[in-house]
Amino acid sequence: MDIRKIIYCKKCLMPSSRPRIYFDNKQICNACNYKSKRKKINFKVREKELENILNKFRSKHGEHDCIVPWSGGKDSSYIAYQLKFKYKMNPLLVTFSPIIPTKVGMHNRNELIKLGFDHILYTADKKVSSYLSKRFFTERGNPKIAWDAGINAIPIKVALEKNIKLVFYAEHGESHYGGKVLNKNSEKLRDLEEIFEHQIGDDPLNWEDDVITKNDLNPYLMPSKKELLKSKINCYYFAYFDNWDVFRNYDFIQKKIDFKCHENNRSPGTFTNYDSLDDHIDSIYYHMQYIKFGFGRAWRDSSRHVQLGKISLREAKKYIKKYDDEINEVDLIKTLNYLKLNRLDFFEIIESHRNEEIWKKAGNKYSLVNPLK
Numbered sequence: 550m551d552i553r554k555i556i557y558c559k560k561c562l563m564p565s566s567r568p569r570i571y572f573d574n575k576q577i578c579n580a581c582n583y584k585s586k587r588k589k590i591n592f593k594v595r596e597k598e599l600e601n602i603l604n605k606f607r608s609k610h611g612e613h614d615c616i617v618p619w620s621g622g623k624d625s626s627y628i629a630y631q632l633k634f635k636y637k638m639n640p641l642l643v644t645f646s647p648i649i650p651t652k653v654g655m656h657n658r659n660e661l662i663k664l665g666f667d668h669i670l671y672t673a674d675k676k677v678s679s680y681l682s683k684r685f686f687t688e689r690g691n692p693k694i695a696w697d698a699g700i701n702a703i704p705i706k707v708a709l710e711k712n713i714k715l716v717f718y719a720e721h722g723e724s725h726y727g728g729k730v731l732n733k734n735s736e737k738l739r740d741l742e743e744i745f746e747h748q749i750g751d752d753p754l755n756w757e758d759d760v761i762t763k764n765d766l767n768p769y770l771m772p773s774k775k776e777l778l779k780s781k782i783n784c785y786y787f788a789y790f791d792n793w794d795v796f797r798n799y800d801f802i803q804k805k806i807d808f809k810c811h812e813n814n815r816s817p818g819t820f821t822n823y824d825s826l827d828d829h830i831d832s833i834y835y836h837m838q839y840i841k842f843g844f845g846r847a848w849r850d851s852s853r854h855v856q857l858g859k860i861s862l863r864e865a866k867k868y869i870k871k872y873d874d875e876i877n878e879v880d881l882i883k884t885l886n887y888l889k890l891n892r893l894d895f896f897e898i899i900e901s902h903r904n905e906e907i908w909k910k911a912g913n914k915y916s917l918v919n920p921l922k
Contacts, residue, residue, distance in 0.1 A: 555843075555907065555919045561852040562865055562921065563727060566842045566907055570727035580727035584856050592792045599790035602783075603636050606715045613641040613667065615715040618704040620644065620827055621658030623808070624719040627798040628787045629666060630805055632717065640717075643707050645699040645768075646672040647828035648682060648692070649883050653809050654827025660806040671703045673768040680760060682830070683888045690837045690902035692830055692888070698753050698769035708782050709772055720788035726853070739784035796857055799823040817877030818846035820868040821854075830887070832880035839873055840899055843907040843917050847872035866921060 556565045558578035565572060571579050608614040615632060619625040619642040632638040642662075647654060662668050681695035708716055716739075723729055724736040731740055753769040772780075787793075802808050803823075810822040817832040818839075825831045825846075832846075839845030851865035860868075885895055908915045 557921060558852070561855045562848070562862065562869070563852045564842070564844055564848075566904075567727055567844065568842065569723065569729040578727050580725065580852075581856060583724050583727075587792075590792075592790070595790045600636070602715075602785070603632075603638060606783075607637065608639050611639060613639050613711060613713055615640045615717060616704050616708050616713050617642050617717050618644075618700060619658075619668070620647075621654055621661065622826060623799040623802050623823055624795060626657070626661050626802045626806070626808070628717055628719060629661065630664075630802065631787075631791075633664075633666065640666065641707070641711070641713065642666050642668040643704040644668065644670045645696070645703045646670060647830075648678065648696055649829035649887050651827055651829055653811065656809050657806070657826065660808065661802075664806065669707060671699075671768065673699060674765065677761060677765045679887055679889070681756065683890070686833075686837075686888060687898055690841055690899075691834065692837075692884075693834050695753070695756070695769055698771075702769055702771045705772060705777070705782065705784075709776065709780055714780075714782055716782060716784045717787045718784065719786065720793055721786045725788070725793070737786060737789040739786065794857060795824070795853065796859060815872075816846070817880055818875045819850045819872055820847060821850045824850070829880045829883040832877045833884050836874075836876050837899070837902065840903050842904065844869075845873040845875075847875075869921060 554565065556572060556576055557563070558572065558581055559576045560581040561578065563570060563578050563580065565578075573579075573582060603615075606614050615638050617625055617629045617632065617640045619629060621644065625642075629640055629642055632640045644658065658668070678695060678699075682692040685694040686692035704716060708714070718739055721730075721736040721739075723731075730736070734740075753766050754763070756766055756769075757763055771777075799808075809826075811817075811826060813822075815822045816825065818835050825835075835846035835849070838849075848869045851860065851868050854860045855862060855865050881895075885892065888895070890898075903915070907918055909918050
């Protein structure tokens with residue numbers, strides 16, 4: 550990364566240090582350009598396309614006819630609710646357990662289930678998941694790599710096991726938030742090769758070592774390409790068919806269920822309180838983004854809220870400067886216990902991943918080489 554080339558989007562402030570983001574000649578990021586493009590879409594036509602798909606798969610005798618990989622958060626709950634009550638589908642909700650579950654997350658899942666949903670919660674071997682979280686936190690500065698593999702693999706395995714041919718994910722992150730789009734259908738159809746390349750980083754089969762066996766890795770392994778092709782499972786992004794708005798999703802679902810937000814009225818490291826509520830380790834995950842790429846959770850949320858027209862650039866800068874480097878003490882203690890690390894070792898690992906090309910040190914304090922003006 551060349552620090553002389555780090556720039557900030559003129560519309561939303563997202564920095565070029567975000568992996569795979571790119572800018573046009575007006576210094577506008579591809580996420581903002583994608584948002585502008587979506588304003589021209591006729592979503593009534595897209596919805597008709599969705600209805601045609603659903604009509605092909607809708608069950609006639611009460612069987613599950615689709616799967617929603619479900620965290621219990623605003624977005625996946627919005628999708629589940631719409632499929633069941635608006636489109637009269639019978640979705641099966643599938644959850645790969647959070648690493649360190651929160652009470653708020655468990656409450657929100659229970660509230661939606663009360664409406665009449667069937668739900669599968671898959672909890673992987675805690676010894677294995679803890680080992681992998683610690684290993685990848687140490688090696689790559691990301692404690693959620695194995696979890697990312699699990700949330701991708703388990704819903705597909707359930708679909709194969711139960712012969713369910715339709716799976717709905719939320720939005721295509723590489724399109725919506727700035728990234729590398731591998732093909733023209735990526736925003737509509739889930740590309741499993743893209744998932745391995747961008748989200749997980751490698752094949753979980755490569756994780757076997759002196760401690761972890763291939764059998765231990767089973768929850769994280771996707772079915773083979775041969776199995777997937779034979780199964781003819783259809784994986785779509787619901788946001789392709791919907792005028793997607795994460796704040797709208799929150800506003801919608803909190804009117805349908807007793808959806809709770811973070812107890813402090815904002816989540817750690819940001820000014821919002823309605824996103825990523827189900828896992829205590831998320832605070833550390835977002836802080837590592839701050840260390841490695843120079844932007845954290847407040848920056849991410851500010852950028853998205855600017856794109857949605859919810860806040861101004863001036864407000865975004867205020868939130869970024871106030872909250873972006875924050876670590877929540879409760880989440881920190883729970884993470885230390887889970888990873889079996891003391892504070893000294895924990896922060897030494899964090900510093901080992903600090904990107905020296907984007908940070909400079911004066912005394913005991915770090916600041917960005919190219920700070921936000």
